Amino acid sequence: MAPFYVTTPIFYVNAAPHLGHAYSGIAADVMARHHRQRRDDTFFLTGTDEHGEPVADAAKALGLEPRELADRNAERFRSLWPVLEVSNDFFIRTSDPEHGAKVQEVLQRVYDNGHVYKGLYEGWYCPRCADFKVENEIAEGNRCPIHEIPLVREQEENWFFRLSTFQEDLERLYAERPDFVGPPERRNEAMAFIGSGLDDVSLTRAKLTWGVPVPWDPGHVFYVWFDALLNYYTALAYARDGEDLTAEFWPATYHLIGKDILKFHTVFWPALLLAAELPLPHHVFVHGFLLGGDGRKMSKSLGNVLDPFEVIERYGADALRFYLLRDVTFGGDGATSMDAVRSRYESELANELGNLASRTIAMVVRYRDGRVPTGALDAALAADFDGLAEAVGARIDRADLTGALEEIWQRVRRLNRYVEERAPWTLARADGGADELDEVLRSLAEGLRVVMVLLAPWLPETAERLLGVLGRPSLALADARLGAAVPERVVALEPLFPKQP
Ligand SMILES: [Zn+2]
Numbered sequence: 001m002a003p004f005y006v007t008t009p010i011f012y013v014n015a016a017p018h019l020g021h022a023y024s025g026i027a028a029d030v031m032a033r034h035h036r037q038r039r040d041d042t043f044f045l046t047g048t049d050e051h052g053e054p055v056a057d058a059a060k061a062l063g064l065e066p067r068e069l070a071d072r073n074a075e076r077f078r079s080l081w082p083v084l085e086v087s088n089d090f091f092i093r094t095s096d097p098e099h100g101a102k103v104q105e106v107l108q109r110v111y112d113n114g115h116v117y118k119g120l121y122e123g124w125y126c127p128r129c130a131d132f133k134v135e136n137e138i139a140e141g142n143r144c145p146i147h148e149i150p151l152v153r154e155q156e157e158n159w160f161f162r163l164s165t166f167q168e169d170l171e172r173l174y175a176e177r178p179d180f181v182g183p184p185e186r187r188n189e190a191m192a193f194i195g196s197g198l199d200d201v202s203l204t205r206a207k208l209t210w211g212v213p214v215p216w217d218p219g220h221v222f223y224v225w226f227d228a229l230l231n232y233y234t235a236l237a238y239a240r241d242g243e244d245l246t247a248e249f250w251p252a253t254y255h256l257i258g259k260d261i262l263k264f265h266t267v268f269w270p271a272l273l274l275a276a277e278l279p280l281p282h283h284v285f286v287h288g289f290l291l292g293g294d295g296r297k298m299s300k301s302l303g304n305v306l307d308p309f310e311v312i313e314r315y316g317a318d319a320l321r322f323y324l325l326r327d328v329t330f331g332g333d334g335a336t337s338m339d340a341v342r343s344r345y346e347s348e349l350a351n352e353l354g355n356l357a358s359r360t361i362a363m364v365v366r367y368r369d370g371r372v373p374t375g376a377l378d379a380a381l382a383a384d385f386d387g388l389a390e391a392v393g394a395r396i397d398r399a400d401l402t403g404a405l406e407e408i409w410q411r412v413r414r415l416n417r418y419v420e421e422r423a424p425w426t427l428a429r430a431d432g433g434a435d436e437l438d439e440v441l442r443s444l445a446e447g448l449r450v451v452m453v454l455l456a457p458w459l460p461e462t463a464e465r466l467l468g469v470l471g472r473p474s475l476a477l478a479d480a481r482l483g484a485a486v487p488e489r490v491v492a493l494e495p496l497f498p499k500q501p
Contacts (some may be wrong), residue, residue, distance in 0.1 A: 047092030293337030
């Protein structure tokens with residue numbers, strides 16, 4: 001039993017939840033569910049990033065206090081997760097007082113360790129990113145490359161974090177730990193950023209009050225990014241009533257992030273932890289962007305937005321989870337569309353998995369009255385399942401969530417081929433075919449159970465239903481071996497993935 005701690009980015013509370021948020025949450029959920037199957041001590045964190053100028057400005061425009069707006073908007077994210085079957089253990093809000101106190105404690109230590117000084121900052125600032133942009137991050141016409149809005153020239157007296165003094169430490173970190181950041185192209189991007197020379201960065205803002213106050217200079221609040229990054233650490237101190245989980249779960253096993261926040265997580269974050277003398281996370285994994293069906297960035301005006309709620313309404317949350325991690329290789333960018341969802345749903349979920357389940361169960365009901373025959377399993381089929389659970393686990397350990405799913409899916413296809421090869425309907429009519437039919441039905445029922453246990457992190461609702469019908473509800477990875485828990489009886493099954501209009 002090892003500890004496993006996975007996080008999503010915390011989402012900026014002004015945004016409306018969209019497919020990109022769902023994507024990070026689903027990916028982290030697949031990892032968390034898989035580790036629970038291993039019986040690892042698992043902790044899964046997500047939440048909202050609530051401080052900073054954009055929230056303060058938006059609240060003012062609505063005649064609200066920032067806290068009121070944050071309360072209202074945080075709820076939209078909190079209520080998103082159950083709809084997606086995302087099983088986070090805690091939902092942090094950076095406006096939680098416990099978080100603020102812990103941020104002050106850690107950053108006071110950074111200050112006491114001599115990594116902070118006062119200076120004058122002037123630069124191009126994007127209010128939506130809440131970030132000053134360095135030269136190579138400024139798009140044509142002095143615009144933010146992410147938000148495409150004009151940048152503002154800002155100057156203020158700030159406390160600075162001596163990021164520049166961590167250059168060598170960061171270079172050593174990347175040299176010593178090739179798997180600190182993945183996939184490799186993102187690691188190269190982070191290393192190039194570090195190699196190009198690091199400037200000190202603003203740690204505080206003077207003009208703002210909606211933030212965590214700086215303990216050594218009460219006129220300032222911490223720059224929202226540092227406050228936000230620390231959520232991964234602070235949450236452990238108060239996520240469970242009366243317990244501090246920090247010693248058990250820190251450092252995090254995986255931070256999953258989108259590539260737009262790479263610099264903060266692969267450069268600022270490890271440097272800050274070093275400055276605070278805290279252990280560094282094991283892995284930061286950067287996923288790509290989900291694009292419109294035309295391969296362009298999703299935007300309402302292009303009409304190429306895939307709405308996760310519409311997918312769920314039509315095909316269910318399992319189908320959305322499956323589609324996102326199957327159709328787009330996790331770690332890369334990929335086009336998405338309702339047509340592609342339908343295609344995966346019909347050709348794979350309904351025709352391959354759904355069909356395998358319905359004919360296996362129907363045959364056991366028809367030929368053996370619902371009783372799974374006793375006896376041996378097909379040895380050749382069993383050989384094709386050897387080492388499967390380990391192979392899936394090894395891929396998940398590398399955040400290869402698409403590759404892990406493909407490993408399992410090859411066995412779904414193998415089982416369907418097995419049905420065709422052995423033609424149980426012919427055996428049922430043949431003289432002396434009874435023993436062979438017993439072996440085939442038993443092997444199929446057990447193979448179906450094993451693939452469904454392994455698929456549970458991607459398809460949690462389907463797994464619960466199907467394993468219930470097979471009378472073997474255990475999700476333990478130890479049971480994901482052929483022969484570990486052969487079903488004894490099955491009951492009739494409604495289609496898992498019914499035809500949709
Ligand atoms: Zn921006």
